[in-house]
Amino acid sequence: MPDISTPPSPAIVALVPMRHHSERVPGKNYRLFAGRPLYHCIVESLLACPFITGVIIDTDSRFIMDDAQRHFPHVRLIERPEHLRDGKISTNDILMHDVSQTEADFFLQTHSTNPLLRSETISRAVKYFFAHYPDCDSLFSATRHQTRLWDHQGKPINHNPAILLRTQDLPPIFEENSNIYLFSRKTLEQHHNRIGAKPLMFEIDPAEAWDIDNELDFQISEFLYLHRHKTLTP
Template sequence: MTTHSCIALIPLRGGSKSIPMKNIRPLGGQPLCAWVLRAAVACPLIDAVYVSTDCDAIRRTVQDLGLGVRLIDRPAELATDEASTESVMLHCMQQLPFERLVTIQATSPLLTAQHLQQALEQFDAEELDTMLSAVRTKRFFWYDDGTPINYDPLHRPRRQNFPGTLMENGAFYITQRAMLQSRRCRLGGKIGIFEMPEHTAVEIDEPQDWEAVSRLLRASHSA
């Protein structure tokens, strides 16, 4: 089997309590998962795209898209609410030879092929072991005990002078195979951050997120 320089993995399990069958529910005229699958397939630096799933309906939906996405059968024990994304990544590693793994979340449909290409170019340029995607927020954060997290109240900065804080947006992670093998974690070693636009902070986890993302997709396609 050919060892790919870079593959993409999209975990799509059938179970979802907050939004039933969320991963294939229509959003903007196509299944939710189609947005990130199209982005991954269109990225020239990704050699092959795989979906890991335990669900026949998801398999059929992915195949019907006609994108050439390949399927990995996910064992039932890796499709529970308690199963970690790392467990799915490690299962993929056992099945396939690759050097870098881009793990993409279907709940981030605002991800584009350009984001992925720029991230992989940065990954190589900075000689990273792992990378996460993030957005910059200029909000002030506090711990429950009243301790400030990211600023000094005695020297409260103006927004235009405040660098802000980077927050994971969960869109994707890039992991060198050797790092995944040794750490069994998506992040470790020399970690880099790919900064995405502020509007990509939205993830679809609850029903109220659905309409918010729908509006953003309509706005981006009408611009």
Template sequence: MDKPVQTLKIVCIIPARGGSKGVLQKNIRPLAGKPLITHTIGQVVHAQHDIDVYVSTDDPAIADIATQSGSRVIMRPESLSGDTATSESALVHALSKIEQVEDVDYVVFLQCTSVFRSSADIDGALSLIIQEQCDSLLSVVPSHRFLWRVGDKGAESINYDFTNRPRRQDMDRQYQENGSIYIFKPWVLSQLNNRLGGKIALYPMDERSAIDIDTELDFKVAELLLLHSASE
């Protein structure tokens, strides 16, 4: 029998290593008046679902700010903190530490470089995966782009027939992964070493949610949008 929603154990893991190269100390750099990672932690803390939030990091400065912002911290080893380390490796490590203490029903995986989500988005995504009885979920944005690739015989259209170009509104509904919200049952990660698997749900978000903060320009654009939203 499925557990009642109020008894489900839900944890959120936010990987945030200290060795960012594009923008130094990116994860704790101030954005619209507070450290970047604090935006994501706050979204989880203020969600309606009962979620324990953990930051996985190798950096004491990130750990301090995460703790001050309301998160627990899992320090990860250097072997999982280099440029070639995957998010899945950090998730496996963090979840193994958490499951030493308690069983987990759902893991919410958030990247702090995706700030354009709300607590309501996190709640909505959790409600969807629970109601649809799915094993994993990813957030997406609607896509109406005509995609191409270069094949052996030259350029090829991928998601439409260029000889019979459709109107955008007549195309099959398609979605682009935005990297903002992932949710999965622990078995998906342990058995597949992947954030996605089993029956997968899609949680649509607005186009702004696809902004990923990775460069100086991204920081400037995100700050303008956040300050504009705050003034509305």
């Protein structure tokens, strides 16, 4: 596999969409996380990645816009238009809007709710993508699971109940973890989707791949973050 030791050309712009309101964890995008707004973590990881040449925050939140202007003056802000503010609007529609206003051929989309994602992991994902491009047209991050899964009808998905294999011997199954999506402008515009016709799956360690959807996710992610930075109180 070829290695890429320097940032690729053309540029990669990172997109971070954030809504002001959140149903399951109120105000989670800007809620204090380890003493500062949650979204700061992912923005700092993106800014520290040498492969990312620009960061864009798309938001309808005046708080986030004002806070980002103070703390991240080099980050570009896009105020989300009214017709894209409903919670049921697809992220792909929001990305289409942002890409239409940005001069770049490649984009990396992530979320403020991925506070444990490291800049080193983002770099590895970029290298992995360009090592396979153009045979692949997009990349998404995933988490490996080796456990017995069942569907809603009580039918086994990835195992034979009559053969009790150890979980570590089960064939792995992968969860799209929403941490990293990497795609070209062409792929997004052709498919109206951040995942194209020939996607590449990029595995992330479960301890790093938390995506905050509920209160428990928030508490676990904060614990892991504090433990990583050795700031837990005894």
